[in-house]
Amino acid sequence: MASKDQKDQSILILGAGCFGLATAYHLASNGYRNITVLEKDSEVPSRFSAANDLNKVIRAEYADPFYTTLALDAIKKWQTDPLYSPHYHQTGFLNVTSNAAPAQTKQVIAKYFASIKDHPSFVGQVERMNGQNDIKKLVPAFNGPVEGWSGYFNSLAGYGHSADTLKTIHEACLSIGVKFYLGEADGEVESLVHTSARHATICVGAKTRGGKIHLADKIILALGAGVANLIPRIGKQMTGRCWGVAHIQLTPTEASQFRGIPVTNVRDLAFFFEPDHETNKLKFCHMGGAFTNYSWSKDGLSLPFNNLSDSNFIPANDEVYIRQLLKQVLPQFADRPLIDKHLCWFADTDDSDYIIDFVPGMGGSLLVLSGDSGHGFKMMPIFGSFVEKLLTEGKQSQPKWQWKDTKPKQASVWRSGESQELAGVPRSKL
Ligand SMILES: Cc1cc2nc3c(=O)[nH]c(=O)nc-3n(C[C@H](O)[C@H](O)[C@H](O)COP(=O)(O)OP(=O)(O)OC[C@H]3O[C@@H](n4cnc5c(N)ncnc54)[C@H](O)[C@@H]3O)c2cc1C
Numbered sequence: 143m144a145s146k147d148q149k150d151q152s153i154l155i156l157g158a159g160c161f162g163l164a165t166a167y168h169l170a171s172n173g174y175r176n177i178t179v180l181e182k183d184s185e186v187p188s189r190f191s192a193a194n195d196l197n198k199v200i201r202a203e204y205a206d207p208f209y210t211t212l213a214l215d216a217i218k219k220w221q222t223d224p225l226y227s228p229h230y231h232q233t234g235f236l237n238v239t240s241n242a243a244p245a246q247t248k249q250v251i252a253k254y255f256a257s258i259k260d261h262p263s264f265v266g267q268v269e270r271m272n273g274q275n276d277i278k279k280l281v282p283a284f285n286g287p288v289e290g291w292s293g294y295f296n297s298l299a300g301y302g303h304s305a306d307t308l309k310t311i312h313e314a315c316l317s318i319g320v321k322f323y324l325g326e327a328d329g330e331v332e333s334l335v336h337t338s339a340r341h342a343t344i345c346v347g348a349k350t351r352g353g354k355i356h357l358a359d360k361i362i363l364a365l366g367a368g369v370a371n372l373i374p375r376i377g378k379q380m381t382g383r384c385w386g387v388a389h390i391q392l393t394p395t396e397a398s399q400f401r402g403i404p405v406t407n408v409r410d411l412a413f414f415f416e417p418d419h420e421t422n423k424l425k426f427c428h429m430g431g432a433f434t435n436y437s438w439s440k441d442g443l444s445l446p447f448n449n450l451s452d453s454n455f456i457p458a459n460d461e462v463y464i465r466q467l468l469k470q471v472l473p474q475f476a477d478r479p480l481i482d483k484h485l486c487w488f489a490d491t492d493d494s495d496y497i498i499d500f501v502p503g504m505g506g507s508l509l510v511l512s513g514d515s516g517h518g519f520k521m522m523p524i525f526g527s528f529v530e531k532l533l534t535e536g537k538q539s540q541p542k543w544q545w546k547d548t549k550p551k552q553a554s555v556w557r558s559g560e561s562q563e564l565a566g567v568p569r570s571k572l
Pocket of ligand 1: 157514520
């Protein structure tokens with residue numbers, strides 16, 4: 143029997159977050175005719191998606207030039223693709239350490255600077271920043287001491303409004319015929335459905351909490367930090383981790399003074415963005431070593447909480463870092479209440495490489511898009527092309543993205559601090 147044309151095959155994508163939506167849109171707009179997406183939340187953007195947020199950094203400096211090249215491709219799309227460009231704000235990226243940062247943290251910034259300073263794409267776009275005068279010249283609105291801040295400013299970078307991007311891509315998917323099932327009964331996947339073939343077990347679909355069975359030729363898992371709920375064996379190479387996110391509310395007048403400021407990452411403290419254009423909120427995140435959740439999850443896995451309300455806090459130390467940052471940069475807000483505090487969950491690998499591959503032993507029926515490691519959103523405009531290549535070639539030729547049965551060895555270089563277990567970590571007060 144002639145094999146079904148690849149583009150006529152039915153494709154079932156589990157998860158309508160960043161990777162799931164990017165894949166659905168790319169495949170559907172490139173001739174795939176039969177795509178269905180299942181999502182546990184009753185709305186898109188999903189409140190469980192790591193990308194459902196005011197903003198995410200879009201920058202191309204990486205310790206690994208492989209990702210620099212990809213991020214530059216993605217930035218071109220952010221600048222020019224009519225679906226993405228309205229959500230991209232090229233405010234630049236100020237990447238520095240404070241006076242008190244340990245030498246090791248300062249070295250990391252130096253490495254990032256080295257990765258782009260002589261790169262042809264960044265000619266004339268990168269400037270060294272050395273101390274208060276340089277910082278205040280670049281951003282006069284920073285009225286705190288910013289003493290000893292040093293690092294660099296990269297103008298070929300900025301942020302994407304991530305919730306709005308998810309919304310746009312969802313609507314674009316609907317407009318080209320992608321089917322969605324949302325919510326606990328029809329969209330939340332409880333288990334995968336398998337059948338036995340001669341040489342392998344084949345995944346043929348997914349069963350939702352309401353008992354609905356969705357069958358398809360290819361099943362694609364795009365479940366973010368929750369993927370190990372459905373395939374626990376991925377826990378050998380990937381860990382569900384979270385960082386805390388918090389905001390402060392500005393008035394429209396206050397916000398107007400900070401329009402267009404660069405994304406500012408004080409690596410040993412926290413990073414923040416220009417005030418959101420709609421809500422006037424400033425968003426902050428202390429990007430330390432991130433938190434695991436082994437004591438809550440089962441089977442030796444670290445997974446996100448099931449209920450959103452359980453993630454509505456940040457660790458007390460994160461608040462300390464954010465307030466230290468505010469004292470140094472915008473002291474007038476140093477005591478303002480932190481609002482909308484929550485944990486943001488992502489799928490972390492020790493080498494920060496994505497996992498984009500067929501799940502072994504499933505006869506090519508099951509694919510996994512995981513291991514975003516906290517740097518996947520920027521790739522959204524090009525991510526679907528990675529998946530189409532995999533489907534077309536039938537195997538992952540990029541070793542970095544292959545399924546691995548053990549934890550990768552190389553440690554992440556871009557985190558400030560070690561990973562900690564969430565249980566027992568004091569929480570920031572409400
Ligand atoms: C604090 C924080 C800051 C970040 N900052 C940046 C940044 O500055 N730049 C950047 O590029 N990236 C950043 N990221 C990373 C980015 O958000 C992720 O790389 C991206 O969201 C990963 O996409 P995903 O589709 O794998 O997961 P998600 O976007 O989390 O989507 C997973 C989806 O699966 C759904 N789901 C889960 N379980 C089920 C189920 N059983 N059935 C059905 N649906 C289910 C969820 O509801 C969700 O919609 C950050 C992440 C965090 C946490």
